[in-house]
Amino acid sequence: MASSSGPALDGTLNKKLSQTGLKFVQKFAVDVTLDPDTANPHLILSDDGKQVRHGDIKQNVPKNPKRLEDRSVLAKQGFSSGRFYYEVQVKGKTGWGIGVVRESINRKVTITASPEIGAWFLMLRNENQYIACDDPPVSLSLKVKPEKVGVFVDYEEGLVSFYDVDSRSHIYSFTGQTFTEKLYPGLDPYLNDEGKNSKPLTDSTCLCSCCRSY
Numbered sequence: 001m002a003s004s005s006g007p008a009l010d011g012t013l014n015k016k017l018s019q020t021g022l023k024f025v026q027k028f029a030v031d032v033t034l035d036p037d038t039a040n041p042h043l044i045l046s047d048d049g050k051q052v053r054h055g056d057i058k059q060n061v062p063k064n065p066k067r068l069e070d071r072s073v074l075a076k077q078g079f080s081s082g083r084f085y086y087e088v089q090v091k092g093k094t095g096w097g098i099g100v101v102r103e104s105i106n107r108k109v110t111i112t113a114s115p116e117i118g119a120w121f122l123m124l125r126n127e128n129q130y131i132a133c134d135d136p137p138v139s140l141s142l143k144v145k146p147e148k149v150g151v152f153v154d155y156e157e158g159l160v161s162f163y164d165v166d167s168r169s170h171i172y173s174f175t176g177q178t179f180t181e182k183l184y185p186g187l188d189p190y191l192n193d194e195g196k197n198s199k200p201l202t203d204s205t206c207l208c209s210c211c212r213s214y
Helices: 011-019 022-028
Strands: 043-045 051-054 083-089 096-102 119-125 129-132 138-140 148-154 159-164 169-174 183-188 201-203
Touching (some): 022 148, 022 159, 096 148, 096 159, 119 169, 119 183, 138 169
Antiparallel strands (some): 043 051, 051 201, 096 119, 096 183, 148 159, 159 169
16 A cells, blocks of 8 residues: 655655755746646636636536546646646635646546545645545644645655645655656635635746745
């Protein structure tokens, strides 16, 4: 079974995560554009493919084998080797899900994210319940609500790590995973909740060196 680890880390993993701290992983920032062909019909994407929100009403969209039945959208960009990193603005939201999924994930069912099915996700529910969607799910106690979340993947090392960008702190890592196919960044803006969770999830990854201290 694949292993994973949250805040309680052994010495070896602690050392590895310190070596792959936020300064380091931001070097692998990639441009992420959301793919409208994968978006659940209830989701509304911005014209530039950088924002997604839940629209309550199911839209009339073309049938597409890539489209997700689950309340999510995937990026156009997929990765099958190396390292990559992206950031998402989550400020003002009461619920969201962020992570990566494997290309062959079943797109025609509502899924419960977990490594077992090929979805490595961090979620917020009910405004202050943070969950790492592991096997079994792990409830996280965060002292500060993240306003921007960073996601880092090391394909060969089987590592998916989440960071609070503003506090520059590590949130959770899935480790010891085995990736055998292309991985795609995925976003779930969660339900609109009568306007309480209407703010979009926004890809806020900056690729310029001036914004990242090496």
